[in-house]
Amino acid sequence: MERREGAGRLYVVGTPIGNLGDITPRAAQAFRAADAVCCEDTRVTTKLLAHLEISRPLVRCDENVMAARAPQLVDRLLAGETLAFASDAGMPGVSDPGQVLVDAARSAGVDVEVVPGPSACVTALVASGIPCEHFFFEGFLPRRPGERERRLRELAGVPGALLFYESPHRVEATLEAIARVFPAREAALCRELTKLHEEVLRDAAPALLERVRERGEMRGEMVVVVAPPAPGELPGAAFAAPSAEDAAAALERDIACGLAEGESAGALAKRLAQKYSRRKREVYALVLEAQEQDGEA
Known part of the structure; x- marks a missing residue:
C-alpha cells in the first residue's frame, strides 16, 4: 500500500526481556514521540515508562482485544496520531498480538517503524551453545498432551534447532514430550535470561528431563532449545514443500x-x-x- 498523506506513524518497540539496562535510547525516544502507547499489560509498561521518566496514555492491546481494537487504532493513525506498541518483553510480533496491528497499519498505508530490541528466543539460542546455523521458532506448544506430541513429531523433519517458549508449570510436561520424540537429541532449558538468576541447563533430552524433575519447581520465563537432527536422522524429503x-x-x-x-x-x-x-x-x-x-x- 502507498503511504496515506497525513497519516501518523506506528512505532513497534523492542523492550528488555528482564534487565532494564537493555533499553535503548532509540526506544525511549519512540515512547516520548508517541501520543499513546499500546501494550499487552498496562502494569508492566507503566513500570518501564516510569523507569524512563516518561508519562503517556496507555491502551491495553492483549490477544483478547487486539482484533477488535486494531481498526480503532488504525483510525487514530490515519488521523495523524503517532502510536507506539510494546509487548510485555522482547520484540513485539514474536509470539504476541503485535503482528495484527502491524498488518492492519501497513494495509492502511501507515508508516511502521521498528525499533529493534532484545529477543528471548534468539538470546536463548545463543546462550544454549546448540548449533544455530538454521533454527525454527515455534512459540508455545499446544497445551493438550496429544496435540503437543503430535506437533513435535511434525517438527521432527525441520533441518535446524527448534525453539519453544514455556511456562514454569508446564515445562516438565513439555520436556517429557521432547524426550519421547527426540530421545537422541540434546536440549537446553534457558530461564530468567538477562536477570539476576539466569540459568542454562543443557543435556541429552531424557537426562535434562531428569535434572528438572530432581530440581522440583522452577520459576521464571523459560525457553527450550532442541538440537538439530543428526545427519542420518533427517529423511531426504521430510521438509519438502507440498503442492x-x-x-x-x-x-x-x-x-x-x-x-x-x-x-x-x-x-x-x-x-x-x-x-x-x-x-x-x-x-x-x-x-x-x-x-x-x-x-x-
Whole structure:
C-alpha cells in the first residue's frame, strides 16, 4: 500500500526481556514521540515508562482485544496520531498480538517503524551453545498432551534447532514430550535470561528431563532449545514443500481432526497457521467455516 498523506506513524518497540539496562535510547525516544502507547499489560509498561521518566496514555492491546481494537487504532493513525506498541518483553510480533496491528497499519498505508530490541528466543539460542546455523521458532506448544506430541513429531523433519517458549508449570510436561520424540537429541532449558538468576541447563533430552524433575519447581520465563537432527536422522524429503493443492487438502483435514478432538477455534487456528505458514486470521476463517458446516450437517 502507498503511504496515506497525513497519516501518523506506528512505532513497534523492542523492550528488555528482564534487565532494564537493555533499553535503548532509540526506544525511549519512540515512547516520548508517541501520543499513546499500546501494550499487552498496562502494569508492566507503566513500570518501564516510569523507569524512563516518561508519562503517556496507555491502551491495553492483549490477544483478547487486539482484533477488535486494531481498526480503532488504525483510525487514530490515519488521523495523524503517532502510536507506539510494546509487548510485555522482547520484540513485539514474536509470539504476541503485535503482528495484527502491524498488518492492519501497513494495509492502511501507515508508516511502521521498528525499533529493534532484545529477543528471548534468539538470546536463548545463543546462550544454549546448540548449533544455530538454521533454527525454527515455534512459540508455545499446544497445551493438550496429544496435540503437543503430535506437533513435535511434525517438527521432527525441520533441518535446524527448534525453539519453544514455556511456562514454569508446564515445562516438565513439555520436556517429557521432547524426550519421547527426540530421545537422541540434546536440549537446553534457558530461564530468567538477562536477570539476576539466569540459568542454562543443557543435556541429552531424557537426562535434562531428569535434572528438572530432581530440581522440583522452577520459576521464571523459560525457553527450550532442541538440537538439530543428526545427519542420518533427517529423511531426504521430510521438509519438502507440498503442492498448493496438497497443502489446502491437508489443512482441511487437520482442521476437521482438530475440531473433532475438541480443540478450540483460536488454538487450532494458531497451531495450523504456524504449520502451514498462513496468516492466523485466514486459517481462523476456515476453522469457523468448518464449524458452521458441521453445525448444518
